[in-house]
Amino acid sequence: MFYDILVYGFIQSAALILMAFGFSLVYGVSRLPNFAHGAIYVFTGFIAWALFNTVGLPYWLSVLLSILASGGIGVLIYYVILRRVRGMEVSEVIATYAIGLVFLEGLRYAGFRGGTYTLPVASDGVSFIFDVPVDHQRVLLMILGFAMVALIWLLTKYTRMGRALKGMAQDERAAMMLGIDSDATAAVAVALGSMLAGVAALIIFPLGSLVVEEGYKVLIYAIAVCVVGGLGSWAGTVIAAFVLGYSQYMTVAYGKPHFQMVVMLLAIIATLIVRPSGFFGKQKQLEERV
Amino acid sequence: MTTETTQKRRERIDRGIKVRSESLYALNSFEEIAYLLTPRVLLIAAFVLMPLILSPWPYWGRVGLSVCILALLSISFDFLANYVGLVSLGGAFFYGVGGYMAAVLNTELGLPPVLSIPVATLLGAGFCTLALLPCLPLRGIYFAIVTLMYPLLMTRIIEAFDILGGTEGFRGIDGFSGFFTEQYGLILAMFIALFGLRRFVNMDGGLVIRAVKDNDQSVRASGISVTRTKAKAVFLASLTGCFAGAYYIHMYSNVGISSFALDLSIMPIAATIIGGAGTLVGPVLGAAILVPLSEFLRDFGSLRIVVYALVLTGFVVFRSEGLMNYMTRKYQQVERWVKI
Amino acid sequence: MSTHHTKEPILEIRSLSKHFGGVKAVDDVSLTVNRGDVVGIIGPNGSGKTTLINCITGFLKPTKGTVSFHGKDITGKKPHKIADMGINRTFQIMRPYFSMPAYKNLVIPLSSPRAKRVGGWRGGGKHGDRDTVAVDILEELGFERDSRVPYKMAGTLPTGYLKRLELGRCLALRPELIICDEVFSGLSASEISSLVPLIEKLNGQGITMIMIEHRLAELFRVANRVMALSYGEKVTEGEPDEVINHPKVREAYLGSEEDF
Numbered sequence A: 001m002f003y004d005i006l007v008y009g010f011i012q013s014a015a016l017i018l019m020a021f022g023f024s025l026v027y028g029v030s031r032l033p034n035f036a037h038g039a040i041y042v043f044t045g046f047i048a049w050a051l052f053n054t055v056g057l058p059y060w061l062s063v064l065l066s067i068l069a070s071g072g073i074g075v076l077i078y079y080v081i082l083r084r085v086r087g088m089e090v091s092e093v094i095a096t097y098a099i100g101l102v103f104l105e106g107l108r109y110a111g112f113r114g115g116t117y118t119l120p121v122a123s124d125g126v127s128f129i130f131d132v133p134v135d136h137q138r139v140l141l142m143i144l145g146f147a148m149v150a151l152i153w154l155l156t157k158y159t160r161m162g163r164a165l166k167g168m169a170q171d172e173r174a175a176m177m178l179g180i181d182s183d184a185t186a187a188v189a190v191a192l193g194s195m196l197a198g199v200a201a202l203i204i205f206p207l208g209s210l211v212v213e214e215g216y217k218v219l220i221y222a223i224a225v226c227v228v229g230g231l232g233s234w235a236g237t238v239i240a241a242f243v244l245g246y247s248q249y250m251t252v253a254y255g256k257p258h259f260q261m262v263v264m265l266l267a268i269i270a271t272l273i274v275r276p277s278g279f280f281g282k283q284k285q286l287e288e289r290v
Numbered sequence B: 001m002t003t004e005t006t007q008k009r010r011e012r013i014d015r016g017i018k019v020r021s022e023s024l025y026a027l028n029s030f031e032e033i034a035y036l037l038t039p040r041v042l043l044i045a046a047f048v049l050m051p052l053i054l055s056p057w058p059y060w061g062r063v064g065l066s067v068c069i070l071a072l073l074s075i076s077f078d079f080l081a082n083y084v085g086l087v088s089l090g091g092a093f094f095y096g097v098g099g100y101m102a103a104v105l106n107t108e109l110g111l112p113p114v115l116s117i118p119v120a121t122l123l124g125a126g127f128c129t130l131a132l133l134p135c136l137p138l139r140g141i142y143f144a145i146v147t148l149m150y151p152l153l154m155t156r157i158i159e160a161f162d163i164l165g166g167t168e169g170f171r172g173i174d175g176f177s178g179f180f181t182e183q184y185g186l187i188l189a190m191f192i193a194l195f196g197l198r199r200f201v202n203m204d205g206g207l208v209i210r211a212v213k214d215n216d217q218s219v220r221a222s223g224i225s226v227t228r229t230k231a232k233a234v235f236l237a238s239l240t241g242c243f244a245g246a247y248y249i250h251m252y253s254n255v256g257i258s259s260f261a262l263d264l265s266i267m268p269i270a271a272t273i274i275g276g277a278g279t280l281v282g283p284v285l286g287a288a289i290l291v292p293l294s295e296f297l298r299d300f301g302s303l304r305i306v307v308y309a310l311v312l313t314g315f316v317v318f319r320s321e322g323l324m325n326y327m328t329r330k331y332q333q334v335e336r337w338v339k340i
Numbered sequence C: 001m002s003t004h005h006t007k008e009p010i011l012e013i014r015s016l017s018k019h020f021g022g023v024k025a026v027d028d029v030s031l032t033v034n035r036g037d038v039v040g041i042i043g044p045n046g047s048g049k050t051t052l053i054n055c056i057t058g059f060l061k062p063t064k065g066t067v068s069f070h071g072k073d074i075t076g077k078k079p080h081k082i083a084d085m086g087i088n089r090t091f092q093i094m095r096p097y098f099s100m101p102a103y104k105n106l107v108i109p110l111s112s113p114r115a116k117r118v119g120g121w122r123g124g125g126k127h128g129d130r131d132t133v134a135v136d137i138l139e140e141l142g143f144e145r146d147s148r149v150p151y152k153m154a155g156t157l158p159t160g161y162l163k164r165l166e167l168g169r170c171l172a173l174r175p176e177l178i179i180c181d182e183v184f185s186g187l188s189a190s191e192i193s194s195l196v197p198l199i200e201k202l203n204g205q206g207i208t209m210i211m212i213e214h215r216l217a218e219l220f221r222v223a224n225r226v227m228a229l230s231y232g233e234k235v236t237e238g239e240p241d242e243v244i245n246h247p248k249v250r251e252a253y254l255g256s257e258e259d260f
């Protein structure tokens, strides 16, 4: 039982990292709340499904193309919507949320619901971790979850674009003075964030079925992880994912699955009330200059 | 409008009649009185005549009332967002709390609608204000996120603990005694909310609330508690929202977790932005456009939400001023092109 | 210079410090202000004057030290509580309500609990017509009623008027202690010379003042005591003449800026 919790809580946490990291990246770099995050997540799954089943492409190609498509959607969302309302936080939230609704409810209208749409798993086998059986898709999830974080970390450390992203995250105005194009960087950030959502979808969806509701769920999970960790703090995101992942798994193990969402919602509300800057980020406590 | 040689810009000048009629004492002709009153009379007449016209078709009568319900929710959103500076994405919270409160009062305690609606409105507003009290120091996106979560939390709690009728909700709630009672009760309430709030925001108390939006530090320096001021404003907004919920469940005799549904939070925002933010009348106009539109789209299921969301995005992205602001400008100003 | 010499302490600051991370914006500053005083605080840019004011008025929580008003500890109280007790301040960066006419800016403080309790400016604001009282205050401050300046939108007013609007907010609250954060800077010489008598008049009515100023000449006309800050620390305190001749003040303050 103990190892069960240890392993499956870990898996749940890795899944949360996958779901939330894209959202956190976008907010961290360009202070843009991408409320279309969940919609992009579902939409990527749908594109992969359509490419594989309707068009008949090989699975690996469908996956690749759908991830690229999610990046494209991110760029579009940035240039068509976010760029025009940048700086007006509330408009950013409302506009991205509304465009997310367009995607999700559009898919629902297109008849994309129920348990009939599934993506294939990468491999059918089962491995044992601490004698706990774990199917290969979940093993992949754990590995990719951390590979993703490592990749982004390396990117910000060793590539020019990555350093630009990091510069923007730390001080937008200074970065702009150093000649970093704020628009292009933000577009790249939104694209990267969307692709991360896409990757998450393609790893997580094979474990269940493709449904529109997942989009809303993923958005809330992502927000929960980011808020508890401190909006915009990447290290905070990872730590918060573990805290929330384990507490979620515990509520499922000892309570009703309904409580999973209650935990997340309460975590968001409680964090915002007690410490709006989050619990794990090393964000400086901003004292407003009077 | 620009040619290569001359540049022109649009110049806007207040109509003389507007300038003269701005202060009430300057009215000196029927023409000026009419100028001031016409828009108001048109609005009131439209809603007063609505039940009379729609009485042969009870279904459309209900649609007319849905306009008023959405108008109330939108007024509540507009007031909070544009007069207090608190953008709430959780209008459904007020609505649902009011609805459930009225349902409990009616089915469990047996209060008739004349009592259950006002009591639910008051108690519900108290509950909402208390619930939101700890969130009041939050600003911008943080307040938006936290309010988005409240209605979701309510649904999940009702489901998870299976309280308040669980996923089933309450049925068999008393309805109204007749078509015209139902119609005029709600229309009257909408006018009270609309004109009451419009008057309030220009009184000294309302001015303090607007000051919080303008510059909260100055309000603190004036010895006024910002949190308390915001709490008062939230109470007013939740009164409006809870009333809408309480009235609605008596109209349809049932309530369920769909009272906390997302579209009840999104629709008021859409109505406000389309109708004209910051005017309080704009939201009513927006509701009068959106509700009939959604009736025509009823057969298309979730396509409705797609349409609203697209319209909403368009209005937000292109920073539209909304219908009401546009019409006010046309009504009160003349425009002409001048060379520069 | 004030003629009040009753040595009744009204505000006492004891070893107050405020640190922002590593920056010691205010470091171990003590000061006693007596009733009827006009105390000037001077110091170069960034020496912690505004931070000190923010700590007194509750807009910042001090890292160490205490502030007491009439012998009552007010350290770390909420800003509106402190304002309600009669310590009223102006902001260096003016904070008017831009979307309202100038006189409506003063209706806000006139509707505050303090104004309702003690009566605002000349007892106005308790009830009834706050608009008229507001316009009266503005006229007193030099807003020309005839040219309808009090009715103009605050957002369209030039700096000079906004500075006076800040002062107006304090007056509307019928303050016991006014703390001015650089009200003179940004004003023309003639505007200042019209304000100086007003300040003398207010002081004559028994209102205690703390004035942060860079304009030393004007400050010394009204102040009876001066404290000099440098890098958050108190350099010296005393009569204006003593302070200005203090070697450290000359070095820290005047050495770099000749144009007084």
Ligand SMILES: Nc1ncnc2c1ncn2[C@@H]1O[C@H](COP(=O)(O)OP(=O)(O)OP(=O)(O)O)[C@@H](O)[C@H]1O
Residues within 6 Å of the ligand: A287, A288, A289, A290, C020, C023, C024, C025, C043, C044, C045, C046, C047, C048, C049, C050, C051, C052, C092
């Ligand atoms: N909120 C804050 N966070 C971090 N540092 C701050 C903050 N407020 C002030 N400081 C720093 O504290 C020091 C004192 O600033 P303060 O504004 O009190 O100076 P001042 O004497 O009022 O200057 P001026 O004459 O320019 O108004 C400065 O170094 C400033 O950078």
Ligand SMILES: [Mg+2]
Residues within 6 Å of the ligand: C049, C050, C051, C092, C181
């Ligand atoms: Mg200063």
